[in-house]
Every structure is written in structure tokens, then in C-alpha cells.
Amino acid sequence: xxxxxxxxxxxxxxxxxxxxxxxxxxxxxxxxxxxxxxxxxxxxxxxxxxxxxxxxxxxxxxxxxxxxxxxxxxxxxxxxxxxxxxxxxxxxxxxxxxxxxxxxxxxxxxxxxxxxxxxxxxxxxxxxxxxxxxxxxxxxxxxxxxxxxxxxxxxxxxxxxxxxxxxxxxxxx
Amino acid sequence: xxxxxxxxxxxxxxxxxxxxxxxxxxxxxxxxxxxxxxxxxxxxxxxxxxxxxxxxxxxxxxxxxxxxxxxxxxxxxxxxxxxxxxxxxxxxxxxxxxxxxxxxxxxxxxxxxxxxxxxxxxxxxxxxxxxxxxxxxxxxxxxxxxxxxxxxxxxxxxxxxxxxxxxxxxxxx
Numbered sequence: 001x002x003x004x005x006x007x008x009x010x011x012x013x014x015x016x017x018x019x020x021x022x023x024x025x026x027x028x029x030x031x032x033x034x035x036x037x038x039x040x041x042x043x044x045x046x047x048x049x050x051x052x053x054x055x056x057x058x059x060x061x062x063x064x065x066x067x068x069x070x071x072x073x074x075x076x077x078x079x080x081x082x083x084x085x086x087x088x089x090x091x092x093x094x095x096x097x098x099x100x101x102x103x104x105x106x107x108x109x110x111x112x113x114x115x116x117x118x119x120x121x122x123x124x125x126x127x128x129x130x131x132x133x134x135x136x137x138x139x140x141x142x143x144x145x146x147x148x149x150x151x152x153x154x155x156x157x158x159x160x161x162x163x164x165x166x167x168x169x170x171x172x173x
Numbered sequence: 174x175x176x177x178x179x180x181x182x183x184x185x186x187x188x189x190x191x192x193x194x195x196x197x198x199x200x201x202x203x204x205x206x207x208x209x210x211x212x213x214x215x216x217x218x219x220x221x222x223x224x225x226x227x228x229x230x231x232x233x234x235x236x237x238x239x240x241x242x243x244x245x246x247x248x249x250x251x252x253x254x255x256x257x258x259x260x261x262x263x264x265x266x267x268x269x270x271x272x273x274x275x276x277x278x279x280x281x282x283x284x285x286x287x288x289x290x291x292x293x294x295x296x297x298x299x300x301x302x303x304x305x306x307x308x309x310x311x312x313x314x315x316x317x318x319x320x321x322x323x324x325x326x327x328x329x330x331x332x333x334x335x336x337x338x339x340x341x342x343x344x345x346x
Contacts, residue, residue, distance in 0.1 A: 003336040006327070007252050014238050022305040028319035029212055029309040031326035033227065036209035037254050038333045039202055054206065065187050079180050081210050132195040136202040140332040146201035149325045152318060153204035154179070159313040160211045163176040 008034065042137035050127040051097060055082065056090050057131075060099060060124040063116040070115040072105065081162070099123055181207065215310035223300040224270060228255065229263050230304075233272060233297040236289040243288040245278065254335070272296055 008030050015023035043054050052060070058080050063069055071079075077087040091114050094100040099120035105111040116124070138146060157163065181203050188196035216227050225233070231253050236242055244252075250260040264287050267273040272293035278284040289297070311319060330336065 001251075002334045003251065006330075006336045008323070008327070008330075011234075011238075012323075019301070019305050022308060024316045024319040024323070025308045025311045025314070026304075028314075028322040028326075029216070029311055031323045031330070032205060032209050032212060034254060034335065035326045035329050035333075036205050038330065038335060039205060042333075043202070061184075065184075078174075078176065081207060128192070131199075132192050135195060135198045138198045138202055138329065138332075141198070141201075141329055143197045145325060145328055146197040149201040149322075149329070150181070150185075150197070150204045152322045152325060153201075153208045154181070155318055156208050156311065156314055156322070157179075157181075157204070157211065159311075160208075160215075161175045162207065162211060163179045 039137045042134070043131065046130050046134045046137065047127055050123055050130070052123070052127055055080070055086070056094055057124070057127055059087070059090050059114075060094065060116060060120055061128065063100065063114060064121055064124045068115075069121075070103075070113045073112050073114060076114060094120065212310045215307070216304070219303050219307045219310065220300055223296055223303070225296070225300055228253070228259070229267055230297070230300055232260070232263050232287075233267065233289060233293055234301065236273065236287060237294055237297045241288075242294075243276075243286045246285050246287060249287060267293065 008027055011030060012023055012027045015026050019026075040054060047053060047057055050057075059076055062076060062079055063071060073087050073091065074084070076082070076091070077084050080087075082090070091100060091102065094114075095102060099117055101115045101117060102112050103115060105113050135141070181200055184203060185196055185200045188199050192199075213227060220226060220230055223230075232249055235249060235252055236244060246260050246264065247257070249255070249264070250257050253260075255263070264273060264275065267287075268275060271290060273287045273289055275285050275287055278286050308314070
């Protein structure tokens with residue numbers, strides 16, 4: 001059931017009356033949080049038939065994109081911006097389901113690699129098809145809006161030091 | 174440590190090569206998820222000295238904005254887009270800390286109201302000042318970018334039926 005009013009617009013009015021200098025930042029951050037809640041709920045529904053969450057989907061997708069199908073655990077955490085404990089937890093579940101295997105790195109046996117299995121590859125392609133079919137829960141949002149959103153969020157990510165801002169920007173015009 | 178490249182730009186390239194029709198939606202959704210992770214980490218750090226998470230802060234802030242300082246539990250969940258079990262959990266913690274009290278509604282004693290206490294009011298004003306001082310973890314992002322982000326995310330929220338799109342839009346130009 002949709003609300004009868006926009007709760008963020010309401011909070012924005014409250015801020016404008018009290019702390020006008022901070023109203024725009026409050027509204028933007030609250031909007032990110034709220035949209036994330038909406039999207040993650042819908043995406044988890046799409047992924048449920050595949051036994052995946054968005055976090056485990058992302059780990060599998062990342063492994064499937066690599067040449068060798070494997071990555072050190074630490075690299076997975078860095079790339080997905082996830083704490084080491086969460087990577088362990090995610091890879092544990094994927095391993096129990098037979099979607100990845102762990103092995104010690106040949107050069108340094110203390111380093112553990114996660115490897116995607118053939119079942120994992122099959123699953124991630126099916127899950128990707130399902131997410132694509134649902135337009136990643138953004139159905140009804142046009143491409144131009146999606147591109148504009150990515151570009152704006154990239155600005156926020158640059159300020160937050162998510163990645164080296166000198167890196168090639170495929171959306172730069 | 175920032176990554177040496179933008180992992181979303183990298184995923185976008187992979188999508189363009191395989192599923193170009195869905196690349197923009199994937200990038201936008203992944204960007205929302207990643208920015209939410211960045212922001213929630215920073216916001217929780219700002220709120221920690223006050224014993225609050227963003228969820229409990231939002232509940233307190235909402236109560237403090239009402240005329241009477243109280244709302245039915247169900248309304249809090251609707252407004253904050255949170256499951257009833259999470260509202261119960263959040264209000265439990267706030268009640269133990271002395272920041273809210275619960276009481277049965279006079280007209281229908283099965284309905285429970287949460288009421289902010291004087292300590293709760295004091296705390297929420299301090300926490301709000303801290304969040305404002307940190308620009309809600311968006312420091313370095315200018316106002317125009319914040320406003321554009323809110324407006325774009327509002328489009329996504331309308332499509333997702335977050336609220337009645339006929340409602341007054343303070344950002345409409």
C-alpha cells in the first residue's frame with residue numbers, strides 16, 4: 001500500500017523550517033536508504049528461487065566474470081565492499097550449496113581462493129537472466145533516468161573515496 | 174583504501190558486452206546498493222556515541238516531529254517502511270534506554286502507542302545536530318547534486334509505489 005504522502009518531502013519541510021542548510025543532504029541520504037530498502041526487497045524476491053541473496057549473487061557473478069573463475073577471499077571483499085567476516089559467511093553458504101569451492105593458493109598456502117563450480121556457473125547465468133528480466137527491480141524506470149542516477153551516485157562515491165577518481169569514467173561526457 | 178578502478182564501471186562493461194539492454198539498470202541498482210553501504214557505515218559511526226542506529230534515530234526523529242510526541246506502532250512501520258517485527262525491536266531498545274515509553278491507546282487498548290520521553294527529545298536533538306554537522310555523511314557533495322539525487326530517486330520511488338504520486342511534489346519545477 002503506497003503512503004498518502006511522500007514521507008521524505010515531509011521530513012524535508014521539517015528540516016527547511018529548522019536546519020535549512022542541511023535539508024538537501026538529509027533528503028538525498030534518506031532517499032538513498034529508502035530506495036535501497038525497496039530494491040533489496042524486490043531483488044531478494046527475484047533471487048529466492050535460486051537460493052541466492054544479492055550478496056551471494058554478487059560474489060558468484062564476480063567469480064564468473066574472472067578468467068580463471070577464482071579470486072582470493074580478500075579480493076572478493078574489496079571488490080564488493082564487504083567485511084572479511086561477511087565474505088566468509090557468503091562463501092560458506094555458496095560452498096555448502098556446491099556453487100563454489102575453496103582452495104589454498106599455490107604460491108602462499110595461507111591465502112584462500114574461492115573457485116566457482118560448473119553448478120555455480122549455471123546458477124549465476126539463470127539468476128542473471130531473472131534479474132535482467134526484472135530490470136533489477138527498476139521496471140518502469142527509463143534508461144535515461146537509470147544513467148543519470150548512476151552518474152550522480154558516482155559523484156557521491158568519488159567523494160566517499162570508493163575508488164580512484166582518476167580512473168576511466170565510462171559515463172563522462 | 175579506494176579501489177584502483179570503479180567496480181561498477183567494470184560490471185557495466187561486462188553487461189554491455191553480454192546484455193546491453195539491461196546494463197543501465199544493473200549499474201543504477203548496484204550504485205544505489207553501494208552508496209547505501211558507504212553512507213550507512215558512516216552514519217552509524219556518527220550515531221554511535223548517542224547509542225542509536227539510523228533505524229532508531231529515524232523512529233525517534235519521527236516521534237519528535239509529531240504534535241503529541243506519540244504514534245501507533247503500526248504507523249511508525251508504515252512511515253519508515255519497516256516490518257512490524259523491526260519496529261517492535263527498535264522500540265524495545267529505545268524503551269530500555271528510556272527514550273520512549275509504550276502505552277495502550279485510550280480508544281482501543283489493543284493498539285499500542287510509542288511516546289517519546291524528555292530524554293528521548295534531548296537525545297534526538299543532539300543526534301540531529303551531529304548528523305547535520307556531518308552533512309548526513311555526504312560532506313563534499315554540493316547542494317545541487319543532493320537535490321538532483323533526491324529528485325531522481327523520487328522518480329524511482331513513484332514507480333515502486335512508495336507513496337501516492339499525486340501527492341504534492343516540493344521538488345517539481
